[in-house]
Amino acid sequence: MACSWTYWLFLAHVILLCAISASGDLEARALLKFKESLSNYTHALSNWNESISLCSGNDSNWKGLLCLNDVFYGLRLEGMGLGGLIDVEALSGLTHLRLFLSNNRFSGNIKDDAFFGMRSLRNVYLANNEFVGKIPKSLSELPKLANLLLDDNQFEGEIPDFSSMGLKDGNDGLCGKPLEPCMSSLKRSVHRITIIIIVIVGVVALAAISIACFICCGRWTRKTQLEKSSSELMYKKEFNNTHKQQYYKKGEHGKLYFVRNGRERFELHDLLKASAEVMGSGSLGSSYKATLLDGGTTMVVKRFRHMSNVRRDEFHEHVTRLGMLSHPNLLPLVAFYYRREEKLLISDFVDNGSLASHLHGKRSRRLDWPARLKIIKGVARGLAYLYKELPSLTLPHGHLKSSNVLLDDTFEPLLQDYALVSLINKGHAQQFMVAYKSPEFSQHDFVTKKTDVWSLGILILEMLTGKFPTNYLKQGKSGNADLAAWVNSVLREEWTDEVFDIDMKGMENGEGEMLKLLKIGMCCCEWNVERRWDLREAIEKIEELKERDSDEENSSSGIEGDVYSSRGMTEDAFSFSVNG
Structure with a gap:
């Protein structure tokens, strides 16, 4: 019976590996087909080779790819001097795609249905290129699209109806269809006065509540101030204690993500076991100097508590992008840790x-x-x-x-x-x-x-x-x-x-x-x-x-x-x- 179970587990494992391999092959072929529509890619995309896997963990083996846990999820080809009439349809079979193609020399007319079926597409950056014609209507039909940049091209004609989408509008003063209708000067004045009245009433109400709380909860306030004054000391104990710390849990919660190639890897519990020194507490968070036990490598851990509004995928994407930056006058980001309540960004000391x-x-x-x-x-x-x-x-x-x-x-x-x-x-x-x-x-x-x-x-x-x-x-x-x-x-x-x-x-x-x-x-x-x-x-x-x-x-x-x-x-x- 045991042998039978072993056989079926082995068979399931083989099937899973084959499925993953097939998925990787499909993605590679789609990317190579997309590459064929480009010009001036010989140097920029020289390591795009079907014999090489797309991703290794969070690191990309193909230049310009975004990876997370061995999964390819985006194209970042900004500022590479690429040109040509891009073949968006070649990418239509890729799921969970982010598309960053700004600041190149892409040109021509994008077909109206080019983005049809790409229902997981969240970010499309096509700014600062040489596209012409109409903005593809299929962009307005993407259910998960959150960020869209099309500026500094030569698009013409009507803007598709994006009104049903939750796009982030970077043109605060822009109004009129398909955006919100423009208000007259009188309406704007009335609107401002209404807001001012609401704010004043709210401030007065808040002040009254604060006074009541102060009178009723004086003792609790004094206790809170005492706790606050010792918060840094408490966190230092937490940071050094491997048994009572809040970070190290099984699975995803205990994982450090490294965003830079060629760096020594370590785990979160290695940081928690390291000797920690509080460097300071600033407006964005607290900083700690942690010296790892093996080899004496010294890192700086920055603890942020005021990032609770950013979603996990957005945080991973943005910080991974920062990890790709490399310049003699930038402190490179090495790794990060995500939890809803707080985040850790780790760099060299x-x-x-x-x-x-x-x-x-x-x-x-x-x-x-x-x-x-x-x-x-x-x-x-x-x-x-x-x-x-x-x-x-x-x-x-x-x-x-x-x-x-x-x-x-x-x-x-x-x-x-x-x-x-x-x-x-x-x-x-x-x-x-x-x-x-x-x-x-x-x-x-x-x-x-x-x-x-x-x-x-x-x-x-x-x-x-x-x-x-x-x-x-x-x-x-x-x-x-x-x-x-x-x-x-x-x-x-x-x-x-x-x-x-x-x-x-x-x-x-x-x-x-x-x-x-x-x-x-x-x-x-x-x-x-x-x-x-x-x-x-x-x-x-x-x-x-x-x-x-x-x-x-x-x-x-x-x-x-x-x-x-x-x-x-x-x-x-x-x-x-x-x-x-």
């Missing part, structure tokens, strides 16, 4: 600390001018890479500040906490993330791709002046670009030695270049978004900077008397509208 700790802390080595110039150039390059690789995000960074710029042993900067805006719960993001301290959000409740440029400008001013932007410490809308306002007020006095950080050594023969960087910082901090420089212009100007002035700039006319003309600007042009 950087011993030299953050830029903030060197500017405002007690680090033994103060940063001189050449080091600061090197750092700001690295930050700009890292930011440019994020903009290139994440073109669909409004905020490719979203939280750029000196404490999120780490420095390696050679003082090369590494950006961290980038591209997390879409994962953080909206209310928490708007209360704490740097992008939402910008003038455009403080005044008009919106952010743009130039919002990261504003953050870059504030960082430049912080590095040059040595002053911390105190509005970052305020919760919610600050409405106060205090650092930019202070620099502007000093420059209105024509020039003083108060602008540059007194701890910045190596300034000899570099004042002219420092003034140029100061101008760049102020042009990035322009309150009017239309007049603010875009990232490309800012980076071009930053790359032109040198450690020392040229002989011409060190002429007898002197720097002090030429504050504005050395930057090719008039005094009026340098007076920015920092107060709105």
Whole structure:
């Protein structure tokens, strides 16, 4: 009897393996057929070979594929310079597909029924190509479509009726069929007044409830405050305790997902057994330094509690995408852990600390001018890479500040906490993330791709002046670009030695270049978004900077008397509208 059971189990296993193999072969053939419709793919897709399996765990063996648990679930071919008239129908048999094809040179007319039957398609990114003709009607018939990008093409004609779908609309001000009808100015005013009245009534009611709770629950509140004050200590115990911890459970709940090839693998329980040191608790979560027992590898574990609104598949997809990023000025993501209540993002430990700790802390080595110039150039390059690789995000960074710029042993900067805006719960993001301290959000409740440029400008001013932007410490809308306002007020006095950080050594023969960087910082901090420089212009100007002035700039006319003309600007042009 036992032999009979063994035989049937073996037979079922063989059948399952055959089914998986057949599925992989069908996917491979579909992808190769799709590839035949493309041009200029020889180098970009050179490892697309039917003899190689598509996926190994979460890693892709074919360039541009997205994989999870040995399952292929998406195509990410953005920015590869591919062209041709894409054969969407070749992909129609692939289930659970995500399609990211933006920023290429695809062209031609997409058939109206090209997406027919692809009922599991969730994301379609076709922006910045050369498509013509009508938007395929079959897109509007996809039941699970959540994200669609078609901008910067040459589509024409009517927009299909997407009204029954739960698409995320990136055009907040767009109205009219097939979208919501436009309201008249009078209706908008009445609508705003109604909202204000509702908010006031709600605030009054909430205040009354709060007072009642405070009176009735004073003792409970004191207990809660005591528990809160010891929360970090309690978590450290939890992190080090392998028997009472909440994370390590059987199956999916105890699994770490690695998003980077060639990295040493370890399990969640290895982290839990590691000696942990609390590094700090920030607005987005707590950080822990964990040294693994085998080999002494040191990792940083960031614990996020304010990502509960993001679904598992969206989180996996977004973080896997971040794991594919590779640049000398980005801190690479190594692995992640998902649970609805909280998430863990794991990266390498950087011993030299953050830029903030060197500017405002007690680090033994103060940063001189050449080091600061090197750092700001690295930050700009890292930011440019994020903009290139994440073109669909409004905020490719979203939280750029000196404490999120780490420095390696050679003082090369590494950006961290980038591209997390879409994962953080909206209310928490708007209360704490740097992008939402910008003038455009403080005044008009919106952010743009130039919002990261504003953050870059504030960082430049912080590095040059040595002053911390105190509005970052305020919760919610600050409405106060205090650092930019202070620099502007000093420059209105024509020039003083108060602008540059007194701890910045190596300034000899570099004042002219420092003034140029100061101008760049102020042009990035322009309150009017239309007049603010875009990232490309800012980076071009930053790359032109040198450690020392040229002989011409060190002429007898002197720097002090030429504050504005050395930057090719008039005094009026340098007076920015920092107060709105």
